[in-house]
Amino acid sequence: MNRISFEVVHAQLANVLRRRGFSDARAELCARLFAETTCDGVYSHGVNRFPRFVAMVHNGSVDPAAEPRVVARIGALERWDGQRGAGNLNAYAAMARALALAADHGIACVAMGNTNHWMRGGTYGWQAADAGMIGLCWTNTMPNLPPWGGAEPCIGNNPLVIAVPRAKGNVVLDMAMSQFSYGAMESYRKRGVMLPVDGGFDAQGNLTRDPAAIEGTQRLLPAGYWKGSGLAMVLDMMAAMLSLGNATHHIVPDPLRETGLSQVFVAMNPLALGDEPHIERIADEVVESVHRSRPAEEGSPVRYPGEQTLRTRAENRRLGLLLEPAVWDEILAM
Amino acid sequence: MNRISFEVVHAQLANVLRRRGFSDARAELCARLFAETTCDGVYSHGVNRFPRFVAMVHNGSVDPAAEPRVVARIGALERWDGQRGAGNLNAYAAMARALALAADHGIACVAMGNTNHWMRGGTYGWQAADAGMIGLCWTNTMPNLPPWGGAEPCIGNNPLVIAVPRAKGNVVLDMAMSQFSYGAMESYRKRGVMLPVDGGFDAQGNLTRDPAAIEGTQRLLPAGYWKGSGLAMVLDMMAAMLSLGNATHHIVPDPLRETGLSQVFVAMNPLALGDEPHIERIADEVVESVHRSRPAEEGSPVRYPGEQTLRTRAENRRLGLLLEPAVWDEILAM
16 A cells, blocks of 8 residues: 555645546545545545546546536525536535524535435535534435345445534444445455454355355345335435435446435534533533443443544544555556 | 223223323323324333333323423524423424424424433324424433443433335334344243344353343344444434433433433425425335335335334224233223
8 A cells, every 4th residue: 555645645636637627626625525535544435436436527427517506495404406516526515505504593404416426425424513513414325235125236325424523523423224335345355354243145145244255146234134224215215305316216226327316414503502511511421431331342442433533534644645556546647 | 912992092091191190181192102102013112111101100200290391492493301291292292393393494303301211213203204294303211232342231222213204104214223122132032032133142242143141141232233333322412412411321221210311303394395296206116116126035025114004003903902911901900
């Protein structure tokens, strides 16, 4: 792995985007979101994903010039059309709008249809929590997960993000509805190790920890079996109903043509209700109660969601972003 | 098991409540919510739970006369104090208020602290969806679940409910953050069968399907391992921050004294954004796409959350509610 400074990576990605029709400001932000994702240690959805993103600009799935526009609104709820623009720019704009609305309304929702993959969902959780608000957002995806009781992928793994502001480091949950992503399974397979828990079914229909067997059947396991399966279905329904966009069964099951997604961004503003000092201690106290509890393995304290992020971010900022040489060479040649 | 008509059960529960200080209208509604829960087949949180509820009126955890009151509001977000009233009546009032606010604001949130166990969470999902809106609500609980990586129960199983309106039958997800409830494990143990999937740890620290072994260690498994564990933490933080009520670590870990809970009720009103005919088809089409997909076992189509409810409800309305004789005798003697 190479270590390349954040600034060099950011500038190179922005250059590539400018040459493909992104305005200066949009190229800058889009590139920053990719670089920040790798910086935060979410390698599967950061710079490693950039070549696929550029390929989707080339094949017309992502329109570099398209900006989202509002199509309907009532009070604190707005429906937006993403116009097939860059998924991370659209999502960032949608959460920014939800945060602005929640400043006045206490809670607000922006539902966006006709958009693209938002890359790392946690980005928009950090965005909300950095603004001092609770962020809750989700997206649907192409069909890539068999429901519980089903043999073929007909629901999406529909990531759900919930972020809670905390002075000592935001708490950011970013979870897909499959127990493992294909990216995670590939990583385990390449390292030659089994998954820590069952991740899907083998060719005989048995639960297995063998990543290669699951990649073969494509029968990934929903997180919590029927629970993640049901959650994926209702997240999809809500996203399509609020945005008037596609549900998963309408989305082309091809990673290079997966477009027209539906997403929901909710911001909640508890500080607007008063008693700030008390509210600001709450997340801290919950974290402390969990840290104080007896761990299953001595010396390995229980973690809260996102606990590693700030440390990883600081380390990668200091030492440079971890990049696969082949991916970085490919981006330099763009 | 006995079969007793809905009306007889409802009247008897209401009588018991009136004699314990509930006003006529509140006794009627509280009793109806208990009877409906059993009627819908959620036996663990319906009439079987009524004796414990009455015991909590007797021991002062539930104040039969207390009604919730608003303590802060901004726009579409309100904070309420449940004043330790009956949990199901408080939750019903909170969702009703969220629905009324969402009629004007498109989305609304009522956060309620200082309340009691809401019994079946799905009740408030059905309430929202029957009103044509999306309902999303959750509650914290006493510490009853070890987090992923933890050996002692320090987080709550914090049920989450999401309901989507659908003309042919609402879609209602009602999931706790543990893979199984204690009630479910007891039921498997009494029938002498193993859980269908791992449900927790045995005394040796291994994952097991043996309900008795898990009841022994009290090391239940969060749904989706680290995913359900993280989700339980952020649901707790959000509930406490929005309501200014207790987080799980403040709640007495005693089923008969579990009070002062924090709950959040969100209503979303997609129909207010227009294009009703299209919106009303969306949930149907998702259900159809799932029903059309190839099942893992031939002849067992994939189900959506809540799919069994209407059939069970109709059957129990026709034949009478299924009650354990000992529980019904106890209630008749109250």
